[in-house]
Amino acid sequence: MRVDFTKMHGLGNDFVVLDARARELPAIDQDIARALADRRTGIGCDQLIVLEPSDTADFRMRIFNHDGGEVGACGNASRAVALLHGSPADVETAGGTIRVEPANDGASVDMGEPRFDWDAIPLAYGMDTAAMPVGWDGLDQPGAVNVGNPHVIFFVPDTDAVPLETLGPEIENDALFPERVNVNVATIESRTHIRLRVWERGAGLTRACGTGACATAVHAMRRGLVEREVRVTLPGGDLTIGWGEDNRITMTGPATESYRGSFDWSDFA
Numbered sequence: 001m002r003v004d005f006t007k008m009h010g011l012g013n014d015f016v017v018l019d020a021r022a023r024e025l026p027a028i029d030q031d032i033a034r035a036l037a038d039r040r041t042g043i044g045c046d047q048l049i050v051l052e053p054s055d056t057a058d059f060r061m062r063i064f065n066h067d068g069g070e071v072g073a074c075g076n077a078s079r080a081v082a083l084l085h086g087s088p089a090d091v092e093t094a095g096g097t098i099r100v101e102p103a104n105d106g107a108s109v110d111m112g113e114p115r116f117d118w119d120a121i122p123l124a125y126g127m128d129t130a131a132m133p134v135g136w137d138g139l140d141q142p143g144a145v146n147v148g149n150p151h152v153i154f155f156v157p158d159t160d161a162v163p164l165e166t167l168g169p170e171i172e173n174d175a176l177f178p179e180r181v182n183v184n185v186a187t188i189e190s191r192t193h194i195r196l197r198v199w200e201r202g203a204g205l206t207r208a209c210g211t212g213a214c215a216t217a218v219h220a221m222r223r224g225l226v227e228r229e230v231r232v233t234l235p236g237g238d239l240t241i242g243w244g245e246d247n248r249i250t251m252t253g254p255a256t257e258s259y260r261g262s263f264d265w266s267d268f269a
């Protein structure tokens, strides 16, 4: 069976998108997702995105990390999918229903409400998620936020000075995080600007992480360090993140389609 795909990007965070809304695809499992995401032997991407029909929203977006694991949210892919869909839509994800609206070569996304309870992150045991009494090799007192997926956030003087290639996997796999975690290191540049690098669960260092930007901005807002709308600069570019009076997070930024192609399902099954 030949399957069409679209290669898309959100600030250099790249996706292979399969559209199974009109034409059903064989079941996607972790092995196929990992094989398609492989940059040497597959198509290559940080996340595989599968669009399917939904009973509760306009369509459903499934998200598989580079390592094949299925997860609840992907901010950059949400904007890419908005661009592909071409009009405003409610999108069901495993992390909740979000609303996407294409805008100016990208999209604006209502990412829903953040969760701060320790068991909603989830953490292995109870603690204050605004200032956690834990640390790893010089990274101390992080915050944790779930924005459809779990994030831990450290404020540091210089994001480039943090060895995320080694500390990222160590923290991602720490027993404190039973579902593993996305690791964010951020510098508050001003009350309206944050600089951010992210070690993504299941994908490693990426050029940008939309949910990381949302989680980091909301944590900084919760701590009173920034205004309720900020610019977040990642290695791949900038996002604007707002946290409204209605408790909902809005993310705005670019997305692009780079090419379309097709592959034989049997090569990966």
Ligand SMILES: N[C@@H](CCC[C@H](N)C(=O)O)C(=O)O
Pocket: 013, 046, 047, 065, 071, 072, 073, 074, 075, 076, 077, 149, 150, 182, 200, 201, 202, 203, 206, 208, 209, 210, 211, 212
């Ligand atoms: N790149 C994404 C996040 C993808 C999922 C994440 N790695 C997880 O495991 O939760 C984004 O832009 O948000």
